[in-house]
Amino acid sequence: MKAQIQQLVSQALERLAADGALPAGRIPQPVIERTRDAAHGDFACNVAMVLAKVARCRPRDLAEKVVAALPDSRRVARVEIAGPGFINFFLAPEAYRELVPEILHQGHDFGRSRIGAGKRVQVEFVSANPTGPLHVGHGRGAAYGAAVADLLEAVGFEVHREYYVNDAGRQMDILATSVWLRYLGLCGETFSFPSNGYRGDYVLDIAATLHQEHGDDYRHSAAEVFADLPPDETPQQPDGDKEAHIDALIERARHLLGDIRYRYVFELGLNNILDDIREDLEEFGVCYEKWYSERSLVESGAVNKVVQRLRDSGHLYEKDGALWFRSTDYGDEKDRVVERDNGQTTYFASDIAYHADKLERGFERVIDVWGADHHGYVPRVKAALEALGDDPARLDVLLVQFANLYRQGRKVQMSTRSGSFVTLRELRQEVGRDAARFFYVMRKCEQHLDFDLDLAKSQSSDNPVYYVQYAHARVCSVLKQGAGKGFDLETSAGATNLEHLTEDHEQALLRTLSRYAEVVEAAALKEEPHQLTHYLRELANDFHTYYNAHQFLVDDRALRDARIKLILAVRQVLRNGLNLLGVSAPESM
């Protein structure tokens, strides 16, 4: 509808240009916006003020000319000039009414568009290290990334969702070693667990599986395992080096177990945790087209190849036995290591290879959803892409701020160290999937999120999720009631009877419904799902107000038909919107 107004104004401007009232040449695309105040009509255009200068004409005078040049449209009831030179459009009631059959006809597809048609975009999100279960911080990235992906898909992009699995590298070795040590504990060995090891219960569970299935097969004596190791760093031994200690333990594990057995423990840990993450996300309604393994990148030689490319193009140099990438050439604040002095490529090297691969796969746009703590990482990845001759502008990194949980007005303390962190699974169990998905995307991603657990659980209008879902359930309930009363609820086809929708509440509802497609488009293109949550609340509010003010199941058949069609349209839009956010639309509550 907005686009139609825009076209009318464009035509008027062309006419004026042809008549010489406007300088020929570049005529800007006029900006049409929704009015804030109904007294200003439905849409407003500020083009007269914008062009007043080049037209050498006062804004209001120019507005007169534009209005005079506007082609007729049956959708526009009247046009007014107001304020400093706004051109206000008042739509004909029928322009809104036509929306109802359109919504009912298009159903699930209503609000979708083809703006992104033909463009492929990749969205990588969550990508948490498989060294433990997802926590509430990952949850926000999951809900946000999934919503952005679904929104982009809704406006026509071909979306590819991906989870990058950091299954190579030192952290995974630490996990494997932690599992093995816990296993030794279960075998009856006694020793002090390394301070840098993973001490979560899930490690113990995996160790128990190993013990159950293989008994003492993987057992070595603690004395043998800990012989001649550099001392750990503990409160009792502040002089120790926890990094050196754990690295030595990893080496010892490899040595004592041998490649095959070590690999077995490693895989057991990885697979257990990855399966858990997959299941967790699936239950959260988050699915991927691909789980991309870092190890596959290392093993296929892609990492070495990309390092070689950088070396050949003169972007690398050696210092202190390590290989450095001169990222400062591209605006990074310092150079970065791609290969450590022990010959191992760094996580960063894998990441370069991964991002180069993304661009090679031909995505027009590549979106990374990262935790805000990674923001320092952005310049170096972009630098690497530029050094490789790719266009870094194709990569868009969206940084998601952390989420803080609140219970009874108090911040819930979370820390990995104390082991008291809240997992995503625990959160879902406490507040439910719908509330979690909705709450996570209520704020824009760069905003710190205060997640009120009590509110998310409350079954009242204070809780925006229940409020919106309740509107949906209420429509369903009305229909059930109608059937119970023996009303004929088969609605008429097309725009029949819709002229009976004359109440202010009905007009307001139609107006809100007409905004839906615009909201979806804006939320998608700006990567701001929170716009949709706000919209859904407004729509639900309009509906609840209408519900309280008017009876739908009236005796007048034509009026009843019109009202039922309207609330069916409301239900459809609520459903479509909730669906894009991964929130269910219950039939009853």
Added chain:
RNA sequence: GCCCCUGUAGCUCAGCUGGAUAGAGCGUCCGCCUCCUAAGCGGAAGGUCACACGUUCGAAUCGUGUCAGGGGCGCCA
């Protein structure tokens, strides 16, 4: 020290590529079920848009600076 984010009603936040009188929810106060779910609705009070300059027809929005809060800065991932 450097970098990123944020400062709008008592609280939590919207405010679209600058636009008309600054918006919601919660909380507070006052009302509304003989009626399709009161898990709902209506009304009232509540603001120096952190502060100062600048850009222009016009600034909460853009620019610069100041102040305040949060986060990040490793041959870790």
